[in-house]
Amino acid sequence: MATTSESSSEEVEIIFQGKVFNDPIHGHLELHPLLVKIIDTPQFQRLRFIKQLGGAYFVYPGASHNRFEHSIGVAHLAGELVRALRTRQPELGITDEDILCVQIAGLCHDLGHGPFSHLYEKFIEKGNPDPGHDEKWKHEKASIEMFDHLVKVNKPEAEMKKWGLDPDKDLVFIKEMIYGPLDTKAAQDNTWPYKGRSKDKSFLYEIVSNERNGIDVDKFDYFARDCHHLGMKNNFDYHRFFHFARVCEVEVEDTFQKQICFRDKEAGNIYDMFHTRCQLHKRAYQHKVTKIIEAMITDAFVEADKHIKIEGSELTLSTAMKDMKAYTKLTDSVFEQILFSSSTELEDARQILKRIISRKLYRFLGEMQIKKPTEDVIKAWNKDLLTHGLKLEDFEALDITLDYRMKDKNPVNHMRFYSKENPDKAVKLPKEKVSQLLPTNFSETIIRFYCKKTDVTSVSAAKKHFEQWKKNREVKM
CATH class of the missing domain: 3.30.1370 (Ribosomal Protein S8; Chain: A, domain 1)
Structure with a gap:
């Protein structure tokens, strides 16, 4: 990235190489040239054809947005948050290279989604429970596999080096931020499980995908974006969160770790954030018609599975994720492929999809x-x-x-809060000290x-x- 020692002509060239996106949620945002190189690959462009909210589009007419714009939004917010931390806490030693890697992780975190996003995971579980993986298949694993494929095909290493990145270390760092520790043995041994960055930068692993408490920029973008397209109000303001976020040393299992912490007076807003998430699930993601339409699409995919071969391979709808070259060709378009097919083998699947189009849904x-x-x-x-x-x-x-987000547990119990008087010390904040009006149960199951x-x-x-x-x-x- 540009430094003060570079000439103005070089800075102009760098700005020109980047690109400004006019996003309906975040306004005009400028992305680094390396991010633009990644965006302009077939593996990333594929996300234009995968709906963010799966079958919800058949219920909410505005929910036509795709994983493409969401991923760009997450990359933008990842950069905003890490820059805010660097500005307020220069002692953290956040480098330009750290910022760029965090943004790339945000950009690529959803590369592994299949047709209709999370619906594809349900389809794999229902129609092909053992797809040949050692663990239950999930899109995060496919995301790092697709990222590896993107790197192999497009060879961005020279471009990475141009901007000061170390491909050997930073490619690992990017994948760790998307998926978590790649070395599961180290994680089980309670040693520092990451290879991309040392323990003194542990907080960087909480920006894109925060497994500790679920507060990350991925959610910040989809809260705002999904509410916008669903026509719902979003009560959570991520700008305020960015302003009060601070890295503190927290004791974890007899050792200290740097975590992103929050101002104590913001605890109520954090509860509001999780309530917003719950309401989005209740009113849209888990809407009774949305879920049955997704169940019908899943049934159609199960019926069609063995009769659909991915171009250039012998892989089917349920096995395409075994080969990222084939998986790159698998998008929401498979719906129309089945619907408009004249194949007798696809008749049962086609009839299910015709019922969706004619609104003869399961009752x-x-x-x-x-x-x-x-x-x-x-x-x-x-x-x-x-x-x-x-x-x-x-x-x-x-x-x-x-x-x-944490089943029946209270995610706020996994957060630490600092006070105005003592900004470098973060502690747990009992629910009773926040408000008497907060929920007592954090999960409910409906059939x-x-x-x-x-x-x-x-x-x-x-x-x-x-x-x-x-x-x-x-x-x-």
Whole structure:
């Protein structure tokens, strides 16, 4: 990046090489030339064709935004936050190279998403539970694999060196910020698990994807962006968060670690942030129609899976992520590929998608909150259907969990707060000291029941069965 020792002509050249984006959320934002090089690759451009909110577009007409603009927004916010920390705390030793790496991680954190974003993960789980990976497949793992593929194909090492980066170390650092420790053995041994940066810069790993408490710029962007496109109000102001964020040394398991901490008076705003997240899930991401449309798309993908071959390979819809060259070609367009196909092999899948287009959706029967494991309730529902002579394939039971991001735990318990009087010491802040009006529970699970048939007779019988079944369950509980 430009320094004071460089000539003005060089600075002009650097500015010219960058690019200004007019973003509907963050306004005019300027991205570094290296980020622009990454954006202008097929692996990143693919994100233009993957909807941010999956099936929600079929419910909320404005929710047509894609992972492409979200990723640019996260890169921008990552740079804003790390620069704010450097300005207020120069003793942290944050370098231009650190800032650039953090921005690249923000830019590339979602490279691994499949068609309709999180829907693809559900499809893999439902239609191909063992896709050949050692662990449950998730898009973060695919993101670092796609990033490796991007680097291999486009060879940005020379451009990285031009801007002072060390490809051997910094490529590892970028992937660690996206996925977490790459050396799982070191993480299990409680030694410093990261290779990209030493322990004195541990706080850099909390900016893009914060596994400790869930507060990161990824959420800041999708809160603002999703609310904008959904037509909802966003009550969380990330600008204020940036102003009060501060790095402090915190004791963790008999050692000290530098963490991003918050001003004590901002604790209430943090609770509001998690409440905003919960409401987005309740009103949009987990909306009863959104979820059933996504279930229908998933059913169609399962039906079509073995009949769709990715161009240039023998891989199918569910195995494309085994090869990033093939995965680069897999986007939301597979929906239209099935819908407009004349293949007899895709007839069952095509009929499901036609039902979505004609709004002949699976019919909602009702829902119930539960405390027991959802698997037990769904097994009981399936067993009861059989005893009443009803067909399992005519029903769908979907479980959803609404929480503050850490299941039934309070994420604020995993944060530290400093005071105006003592800005270098951060401590836990008991909930009682924040407000008496805060939640006492941080998670709820709901099971929703749907009938795949839409004729009046079937739906009426299904609703009666559900109401009686729910009544019997409540009596037993």
